[in-house]
Amino acid sequence: MDKKIKLLDCTLRDGGYVNDWNFGYSTIICMFERLVSAGIDLIEIGFLDDRHPFDKNRTIQPTTKCYDEIFSGCDKGNSTVMAMIDYGTCSLENIGLCEESFIDGIRVIFKKPKMYQAVEFGRKLMEKGYQVSLQMVSITSYSDRDLLDLIDQINEVRPYAISMVDTYGLMHKEEMLHYFHILDRNLLPGITIGYHSHNNFQLGYSNEVEMIQRSTARTLLVDGTVYGMGKSAGNAPLELLAQYLNENYNAHYDIDQILEIIDVNIMRIYREHYWGYSLLFFLSASNDCHPNYINYLLSKHTLSIKAINDIAREISSQKKLDYDQSYIESLYQQYQRKVEFESDTIRQLKMELTGKSLLLLGPGKSLDTKRDQIHAYIEEKNPIVISVNCIPLDYRLDYVFIGNSKRYNMLFQFFKELRDNTKIIATSNISSVKRPFDYIFNYSSLRDDNCIIEDNAFIMMLKALLLLEIDNVTLAGFDGFSEQTIENYYDEYMDFSTDYDKLKLINETVQKSVQEFRPKLKIDFLTESCYEK
Numbered sequence: 041m042d043k044k045i046k047l048l049d050c051t052l053r054d055g056g057y058v059n060d061w062n063f064g065y066s067t068i069i070c071m072f073e074r075l076v077s078a079g080i081d082l083i084e085i086g087f088l089d090d091r092h093p094f095d096k097n098r099t100i101q102p103t104t105k106c107y108d109e110i111f112s113g114c115d116k117g118n119s120t121v122m123a124m125i126d127y128g129t130c131s132l133e134n135i136g137l138c139e140e141s142f143i144d145g146i147r148v149i150f151k152k153p154k155m156y157q158a159v160e161f162g163r164k165l166m167e168k169g170y171q172v173s174l175q176m177v178s179i180t181s182y183s184d185r186d187l188l189d190l191i192d193q194i195n196e197v198r199p200y201a202i203s204m205v206d207t208y209g210l211m212h213k214e215e216m217l218h219y220f221h222i223l224d225r226n227l228l229p230g231i232t233i234g235y236h237s238h239n240n241f242q243l244g245y246s247n248e249v250e251m252i253q254r255s256t257a258r259t260l261l262v263d264g265t266v267y268g269m270g271k272s273a274g275n276a277p278l279e280l281l282a283q284y285l286n287e288n289y290n291a292h293y294d295i296d297q298i299l300e301i302i303d304v305n306i307m308r309i310y311r312e313h314y315w316g317y318s319l320l321f322f323l324s325a326s327n328d329c330h331p332n333y334i335n336y337l338l339s340k341h342t343l344s345i346k347a348i349n350d351i352a353r354e355i356s357s358q359k360k361l362d363y364d365q366s367y368i369e370s371l372y373q374q375y376q377r378k379v380e381f382e383s384d385t386i387r388q389l390k391m392e393l394t395g396k397s398l399l400l401l402g403p404g405k406s407l408d409t410k411r412d413q414i415h416a417y418i419e420e421k422n423p424i425v426i427s428v429n430c431i432p433l434d435y436r437l438d439y440v441f442i443g444n445s446k447r448y449n450m451l452f453q454f455f456k457e458l459r460d461n462t463k464i465i466a467t468s469n470i471s472s473v474k475r476p477f478d479y480i481f482n483y484s485s486l487r488d489d490n491c492i493i494e495d496n497a498f499i500m501m502l503k504a505l506l507l508l509e510i511d512n513v514t515l516a517g518f519d520g521f522s523e524q525t526i527e528n529y530y531d532e533y534m535d536f537s538t539d540y541d542k543l544k545l546i547n548e549t550v551q552k553s554v555q556e557f558r559p560k561l562k563i564d565f566l567t568e569s570c571y572e573k
Contacts, residue, residue, distance in 0.1 A: 044259040045252055045289060048082035048234070049075050049278050051301075052099040053124050055269035058313045061086065061100040067305050068099060069114065071266070076117040078282070078297035082261070084122040084147065085111070088130040103134040104141045111142045120144045120171065127158040138169030145171030145200060151362075152181050155190050163197045173201035173234060173261075178361045179219055180210045180328065187219065191226045201232035201261055206247075208361070209240025209273055209325050216247050217254075224256050234261035237276050239268060240325035242317055244276035249284060266298060267306045272331055273321035327352035332363040337372065344445040346471075351375050376469040376483045376495075385479040389465075390508050397423035398510065399566070401437075402498060403430035404519030406567040414516045417566055423514065426465075429497035430517075433457055441465045441504070443486070443497035467500065481507075488553065498550060502557050512562035520547045520570030547571070 052061075052068060063071070068085075075083050085107060086099030094106045101107055107123065123143050127150040138144065146165050150158030155176070162172040174194060176182065182190075194202055204219050211219075216235070223233050235251050237244035248262045264278035279302070282293035320338060323345070324331040329352055337348045354371050399418065401407060407414065411434070418425065418436065426439040429447045431454040440455075440462060442448045448470050455464070455475055463478040467486060470477075485507070486500040498518055505513060521543035551571045554563060565572045 045285060045291075046081040046232075046259060046261045047278070047281055047285060047291075047293065048084060048122070048261055048263045049080045049265065050084040050124075050236070050263055050275070051075075051265040051269055051278070051306075053084045053086050054236075054263075054271055054275055055265050055309075056086065056099050057271035058269055058315050059309055061098040063097070063099060063305075063309075065096045065110070068097075068110065071301050071305055072111065072114060074297045074301050076115065076119050078294040079117075079292060080119055080278070080282075082120045082122050082145070084124060085143070086123060088123050088125045088135070088146070090130045090134045102130070104136045104143055108136075108142045114142075116142075116144075122147055122171075122173070124149060124175075125161075126150075127154055127161055132161075132164055132168075135165065135168060135170075143170070145173065147173040147175050147203070149175040149177050149205065151177050152186060155186075156193060159190070159193045159197055162199055166197070166199065171200040173203055173232075174199055175203045175205050175234075175236065177205050178207045179204045180206065180215065181361055182219075184222060187222050188226060191223065194231065195226075195228050198228060198231065201234045201259075202227065203234030203236055203261065203263075205236045206238055207271075208329075208331065209238035209244065209321065210328050211237075211247060212241065212243060213247055213250050217250065220251055220254060224254070224258065227258075229258060232259040232261050234263065236263040238271065239273040239275060239317060240321040242273075244268070244274070245280050248276045248281060252285070252289075267302045267310065269306060269309070269315060272315075272324075273317050274315045323348060323352070327355070327360075329355050329360040330363040332365075333368050336365065336368050340372070341446060344449045347375065347445045347469075376487070385465075385481060386507055389479055393424060393508060393510060397421050398505075398513045399423040399425050400501060400513055400515050400518070401425060401427040401430065401432060401435060402515065402518035403428075403432075404517040404567070404569075406519050407432050407435075407517040410516070410567045414566065417514070417516075421514075426501070428501045428518075431455070431458065432517075437462050439463050439465055441497065441501050442470060443467050443500045444495045445470050447497070465504075467495070469495075496546070496550060499553050502553075502561065502563075506557070506560060510561065512564070514564045514566050515569070516566040518565070518569050518571060519567070520550070 052071060072083060072085065086101060089100050090102040092100050092102055094101060096110050121143050122145045124147045127148055148158050148162050159174060162174050165172050202223065220233065235248055237247050251260060252262060262281055264281045265275040266278050268274035268277040279295060279298045282298060283295055285291035286293055320331060320334055324334045327349065333352060333355060334348065337343055337351060351371050359367055424438045425436055426441055427437050428441045429443055431440055431451050433454060465479045466477040467481050467483040469483040481504055486503045487494045488496060488499045547570050554571045557563065
């Protein structure tokens with residue numbers, strides 16, 4: 041290869057985020073030897089982390105001697121063997137001399153606040169004889185001034201390489217090239233520039249190709265993993281990078297060896313532990329934030345995607361890439377309280393409901409299986425009918441109560457089929473589309489902080505009845521959750537498909553809440569419910 045481009049595989053290290061680094065000894069050795077046979081220039085065999093015990097089945101080890109034992113008898117061929125240290129997780133005492141180790145080089149990853157300490161740590165590793173690459177985690181958190189200050193320190197130490205690490209796959213081509221040009225223009229000529237991409241925007245491979253194509257005299261180092269196996273949405277696939285370099289830069293990587301790894305070793309893991317592009321990683325990348333923020337909001341199972349984006353946009357720039365659960369919880373609560381309570385809702389609804397017979401309809405399967413019984417009750421008693429977080433169109437509905445954004449979005453298509461005189465009651469955390477809500481309750485006044493799902497619509501509706509000073513109500517369709525999730529709703533489309541252990545806990549919590557309501561509110565179940573003792 042005429043141009044100085046080197047290919048680094050980090051499957052055994054970055055891929056370990058997928059399976060807790062538990063590849064198994066035989067797979068570790070098999071993958072390593074095939075990567076050597078494929079002619080991969082640098083092979084990263086795992087993490088050095090002295091918080092973990094020795095385990096020959098894993099690629100995260102406490103000392104260099106542990107890797108010496110695991111790879112004893114292996115032939116490195118022409119490949120350079122690397123390991124990685126997340127700065128602060130492995131002391132120098134656990135790093136043997138390079139001349140006595142199977143490992144040739146160490147990559148040190150670090151976040152911006154620790155950059156100077158990490159450079160000094162890298163210098164000490166160089167004194168032990170290792171080729172050192174300094175890895176700038178979350179490169180997008182660096183200003184140009186930050187980067188230039190770091191370059192000054194790096195030029196003094198003169199490591200083997202400095203790498204841009206797009207930890208959460210946030211960069212498009214223009215941003216990547218901006219950072220690259222700052223490095224290329226200011227680093228000493230002998231220092232290699234590396235790039236480690238992630239695939240949240242499906243740009244890992246194309247961005248690395250863009251860097252490869254730059255006109256520069258220095259050596260470039262591109263990272264890949266077999267089949268893209270890696271953290272979050274995965275990495276640039278090694279096989280694609282190798283093929284591109286073969287076809288365009290006269291490289292001679294053996295693609296068949298990499299494909300054998302995919303077929304024999306990787307597909308089994310992929311079937312058990314999916315990695316790749318997903319809504320979670322797209323949302324985190326599009327909001328330039330840590331994926332755990334988005335995962336937290338998605339786990340609520342109550343927010344629309346618009347609501348999730350609205351909350352994510354409120355994350356401060358200082359907090360975006362360092363996950364703080366209490367912080368995102370506070371933003372979530374602020375969002376839920378953002379719309380002020382409509383002061384005349386209680387007064388108006390009191391006038392309409394006081395002294396009337398009320399029937400609440402829940403989304404349970406019994407709305408379908410006990411249809412005749414429920415219709416007979418409506419015919420005989422002529423109650424005011426209020427559906428809760430559902431719109432069963434084969435019933436006469438006087439009111440519809442909606443308590444969370446996600447359910448509102450799911451039911452949106454049915455709102456246009458409601459009778460003109462059906463009124464909509466909503467909580468203040470939901471934004472209406474086209475048809476305005478008739479009544480709005482303050483979300484914070486109905487939320488139940490003691491429930492597993494704090495905006496459980498059934499509990500919120502019962503709280504609303506107490507605010508309206510209603511003293512009795514009849515319920516149908518509040519069946520509770522079954523282990524057979526297909527039996528939970530009259531319409532399968534409404535299922536949120538959460539795990540049964542959580543649903544069972546919700547059943548128990550709601551049952552307890554119903555008993556607590558009963559001294560103030562007479563509750564009669566028209567259809568069978570697990571909430572009734």
